[in-house]
Amino acid sequence: MQAQAAKRTTIRESAGDRIFMAVVYTILAIVLIAVLYPLIYILSSSISSPAAVTSGRVFLWPVDISFKGFETLFKTPAILTGYGNSIFYTAFGTLISVALTVMIAYPLSRKTFFGRNAIMMIITFTMIFSGGLIPTYMVVKSLHLIDTRWALLIPNAIWVWQVIIARTFFQASIPEELAEAAEIDGCSDLRFMRSVVIPLSKPILAVLVLMYAVGQWNAYFDALIYLKSANLFPLQLVLRSIIIQNNSSGMMDAMKMVERQQLSELLKYSLIVVATLPVLVIYPFVQRYFVQGMLVGSVKG
Amino acid sequence: MNSEAAWEGSVQTQPERKTKKRSLAADARRSFKKHWQLYLVVLPPLLFFLIFKYYPMANAVLAFKDYNVIKGIWGSPWVGMRNFKLFFDNPIFWDLIRNTIFLSGYLLLAGFPIPILLALMLNEIRSGRFKRVVQLVTFAPYFISTVVMVSIIMLFLAPRLGFANIALNHLGFDSINFLGEPGMFRSIYVWSDIWQTAGYSAVIYLAALAGIDPTLYEAAKVDGASRFQKIRHVDLPGILPTIVVILILNVGNVMAIGFEKVYLLQNPLNQSTSEIIATYVYSIGLLNANYSFATAVGLFNSVINLVLLLLVNGLAKRLTSTSIW
Numbered sequence: 017m018q019a020q021a022a023k024r025t026t027i028r029e030s031a032g033d034r035i036f037m038a039v040v041y042t043i044l045a046i047v048l049i050a051v052l053y054p055l056i057y058i059l060s061s062s063i064s065s066p067a068a069v070t071s072g073r074v075f076l077w078p079v080d081i082s083f084k085g086f087e088t089l090f091k092t093p094a095i096l097t098g099y100g101n102s103i104f105y106t107a108f109g110t111l112i113s114v115a116l117t118v119m120i121a122y123p124l125s126r127k128t129f130f131g132r133n134a135i136m137m138i139i140t141f142t143m144i145f146s147g148g149l150i151p152t153y154m155v156v157k158s159l160h161l162i163d164t165r166w167a168l169l170i171p172n173a174i175w176v177w178q179v180i181i182a183r184t185f186f187q188a189s190i191p192e193e194l195a196e197a198a199e200i201d202g203c204s205d206l207r208f209m210r211s212v213v214i215p216l217s218k219p220i221l222a223v224l225v226l227m228y229a230v231g232q233w234n235a236y237f238d239a240l241i242y243l244k245s246a247n248l249f250p251l252q253l254v255l256r257s258i259i260i261q262n263n264s265s266g267m268m269d270a271m272k273m274v275e276r277q278q279l280s281e282l283l284k285y286s287l288i289v290v291a292t293l294p295v296l297v298i299y300p301f302v303q304r305y306f307v308q309g310m311l312v313g314s315v316k317g
Numbered sequence: 318m319n320s321e322a323a324w325e326g327s328v329q330t331q332p333e334r335k336t337k338k339r340s341l342a343a344d345a346r347r348s349f350k351k352h353w354q355l356y357l358v359v360l361p362p363l364l365f366f367l368i369f370k371y372y373p374m375a376n377a378v379l380a381f382k383d384y385n386v387i388k389g390i391w392g393s394p395w396v397g398m399r400n401f402k403l404f405f406d407n408p409i410f411w412d413l414i415r416n417t418i419f420l421s422g423y424l425l426l427a428g429f430p431i432p433i434l435l436a437l438m439l440n441e442i443r444s445g446r447f448k449r450v451v452q453l454v455t456f457a458p459y460f461i462s463t464v465v466m467v468s469i470i471m472l473f474l475a476p477r478l479g480f481a482n483i484a485l486n487h488l489g490f491d492s493i494n495f496l497g498e499p500g501m502f503r504s505i506y507v508w509s510d511i512w513q514t515a516g517y518s519a520v521i522y523l524a525a526l527a528g529i530d531p532t533l534y535e536a537a538k539v540d541g542a543s544r545f546q547k548i549r550h551v552d553l554p555g556i557l558p559t560i561v562v563i564l565i566l567n568v569g570n571v572m573a574i575g576f577e578k579v580y581l582l583q584n585p586l587n588q589s590t591s592e593i594i595a596t597y598v599y600s601i602g603l604l605n606a607n608y609s610f611a612t613a614v615g616l617f618n619s620v621i622n623l624v625l626l627l628l629v630n631g632l633a634k635r636l637t638s639t640s641i642w
Binding site for chain 1: 373602
């Protein structure tokens with residue numbers, strides 16, 4: 017029945033509409049290819065042989081499949097340290113950020129919390145005005161956080177946008193009556209947060225965790241300005257030094273010049289894959305959380 | 318803020334409020350007593366904002382001082398507007414303004430309509446599979462970090478082994494050093510940005526499109542509207558409020574264009590178009606340790622940005638009765 021109905025409507029479409037749809041499909045197909053192609057190209061290059069990459073023989077699929085790039089990467093101390101650091105920053109940074117965000121978003125969602133509007137204004141103002149790079153740097157410096165791991169965990173721990181998203185969610189999904197009922201039963205605010213709010217807020221916690229984690233994994237700016245010791249560098253800074261500043265010495269010692277050059281080209285592709293894969297692999301499964309987060313926030317915005 | 322107004326109303330109908338005249342002090346006292354635990358909970362995040370967001374704003378007085386490491390921020394001598402004057406008189410001033418505005422203006426002109434078009438096109442497609450695939454794929458580059466994005470750009474546009482030049486050579490053209498051409502910097506920045514974020518930005522419009530009243534489409538169908546007319550007269554007016562809000566945010570941020578990607582794409586050859594206010598503040602302030610001057614430049618930028626945001630918001634309020642406040 018349904019199929020028949022659908023068929024009838026397509027037949028009824030005018031010639032103009034059919035041309036219009038053909039154009040739409042063509043454009044979207046081009047968009048799809050334009051976005052997908054560079055990603056496939058990089059993945060293919062990363063598993064091709066060094067010689068094939070440097071001679072420009074890779075166009076779509078891998079040529080002379082080899083894992084030499086990845087092998088070299090996992091033998092390079094700077095990259096392993098960077099990877100370890102990034103995992104550390106992502107894990108602890110996310111933990112701190114999510115905790116602080118919930119700690120401010122939940123009280124601000126309570127209607128009987130005096131001062132909520134004032135606090136909300138105080139924090140949203142920071143979205144549109146800031147003291148600037150240098151004054152912020154001076155604060156971090158005066159707290160002796162420069163060149164410590166804390167510099168990447170604390171100074172940007174809370175994103176106002178995330179507070180707005182979380183607060184909107186709490187307001188919409190934890191009814192005030194529930195909190196009042198719990199209060200009458202002698203349940204304290206803290207206990208209510210722990211045993212009612214948190215368990216009921218898993219979807220929004222997922223959004224917060226994912227957004228903060230991706231943000232932390234991808235960040236390089238704070239590391240660039242606050243860190244000096246190479247052993248604290250996150251992966252993104254290591255990447256910058258190897259790919260953008262073309263600084264791959266120390267990764268391959270006893271090798272012929274040509275071989276070294278070829279390998280250093282290949283390594284760039286492998287590095288991109290290694291740094292991006294963790295995020296892109298989980299992405300299809302968590303995309304809906306990101307969309308959700310965006311939309312929850314925009315309702316309010 | 319409507320929900321808040323509604324809430325104020327509902328509270329006032331509560332019995333205890335009815336009997337007593339509303340007094341702020343009493344409200345505060347009751348709230349502190351009732352929610353003392355929540356006030357403790359909110360303290361650490363609030364301290365975070367005070368220390369890392371508001372304290373720097375106070376530190377911005379540095380812009381009006383001649384910073385001296387030994388005397389510290391507060392002990393350093395006042396110099397009035399000298400740092401600003403130095404900046405305005407500096408020949409680089411107009412270059413920075415021009416580069417900043419041109420780059421973000423270009424980004425706005427090209428980058429703002431494309432997600433809308435993408436969403437309108439995706440919305441036309443009823444077959445679930447193709448639509449899902451396009452959405453999934455175009456959203457994905459959003460998760461690529463700035464460093465990786467710039468790495469990809471550099472690999473593709475590399476003078477010798479880059480994909481773009483290999484393709485050019487195949488077609489019989491000479492190689493181009495894309496990143497060394499000042500004239501190409503803005504296009505590289507803008508189009509790579511669109512590649513990365515168009516799919517992400519389209520999501521918000523898709524959601525707005527999904528919220529359009531279905532009866533409007535039926536009415537359009539009855540009136541014999543073509544698909545294009547339907548987009549023109551139902552879809553576009555339906556998402557106009559969303560478009561306006563996003564436009565306000567974008568225009569308001571014209572001066573706040575990100576440091577991160579520009580800095581990574583910058584090299585001595587393209588500096589004449591790639592040096593923007595944010596990168597200048599970084600190199601003057603942190604690399605040359607000229608704190609007071611860099612703070613003044615940064616403050617100038619922040620203030621312009623704030624004024625711009627308020628202006629655009631006010632304008633939108635008067636013209637379309639849509640605003641972010």
